[in-house]
Amino acid sequence: MAMNEVHRPKPFRMTVFLPIISGVFLVWLIASFVDFANFTLQYLIGHSIFLFMSPFILCGGILLLRYRPNIGHVVIGLGAALALLWIYMTESATFSNSWIALNASEYFYNQLYVHYSKLRIICVALLLITLLCSITRLFPSDWCFRNRAISERTWPAIVITALFMVCWFAKSVIPYRQPIIIDAMESEIKILHVTKDSLTFHETYIGIFGNGKYYIAKNNRELFHYSFQETTAEGVLTENLQAEARAIQTLPELKQISEKSPKALRALRAEGWYVDQHSRGTVVASFTTENSTLPPKQLVDFVQDIENAPLHGQVWHSTIRDVCLQFCYDPIAGLGYRAENQRCRTGLDNKEHCL
Secondary structure: OHHHHHHOOOOOHHHHHHHHHHHHHHHHHHHHHHHHOOOOHHHHOHHHHHHHHHHHHHHHHHHHOOOOHHHHHHHHHHHHHHHHHHHHHOOOOOOOOOOHHHHOOOOOOOHHHHHHHHHHHHHHHHHHHHHHHHHHHOOOOOOEOOOOEHHHOOHHHHHHHHHHHHHHHHHHHOOOOEOOOOOOOOOOEEEEEEEEEOOEEEEEEEEEOOOOEEEEEEEEEEOOOOEEEEEEEEEEOOHHHHHHHHHHHOOOHHHHOOEOOOOOOOOOEEEEEEEEEHHHOOOEEEEEOOOOOOOOHHHHHHHHHHHHOOOOOOEEEEEEEOOOOOOOOOHHHHOOOOEHHHHEEEOOOOOEEEO
């Protein structure tokens, strides 16, 4: 017995470290969840019990590593798998999306929501590495790669997790959305003018309502930047501007050139005009230098007249965020379709469909 205990293989440092750090972040996630969800005993009912059980199972697995390593790896894998299952069951590509939560504006959500979502993402990465490492440690010792047992390697788990995180990110952040639900009156006409100068986009958005009120928003956003500032003001159309607006709605060019999902400008220097009419649904007419189409002169003149008109009302300054570093932000978002329920819906087939 003494000889067996002396020669009993000790667990690898990474094998012990991963479940410990995963457990720490998991407890942190639970604390944030309890605070964010206004916790009551009802959260212990159903699949949420998986989340609360996981830290205890991870702790038990760590204790078993010293004396029963194989059983310890199985228990650790079970603890990680239960927490991942809970996150999977509470995550959605459309709603309750942890990546889209990072686009949240301080105007709509407090930072507790963003903090909770960050912890979910971190926990997924740590728990998945822990789960894969636990599985790897159970491989037979004679399975080797480059003269070293696969059961002693950690990098496969890290590589697989990295690939999974990239795929999860790509699926979640496109199309651009903010974690808000909007159920309000839509503007009759939406106009977006975009000029691109290298990595910088200069945008002017105008939304016109049937009661004669309009909103004009301007921003300068840059690629590789997480956030940008937007200034929005309101005004009232004069009789001349109302007549121009009615004339624009009848322009034949807006009916002939239409795209449901116009693409963002990609050339180093480019310009685009986009028009969306509420009566036509989400069909957007686009005129860009990239598709070699010129906007109608009446449209350009109308936007210039709006910009030169005096404003009446409030002015708002807001911060717009894009976790995709402005690569997911597109003309549809620039036209004001940014809410989750505007870009994505659950169809009759119970599948999520996005613009």
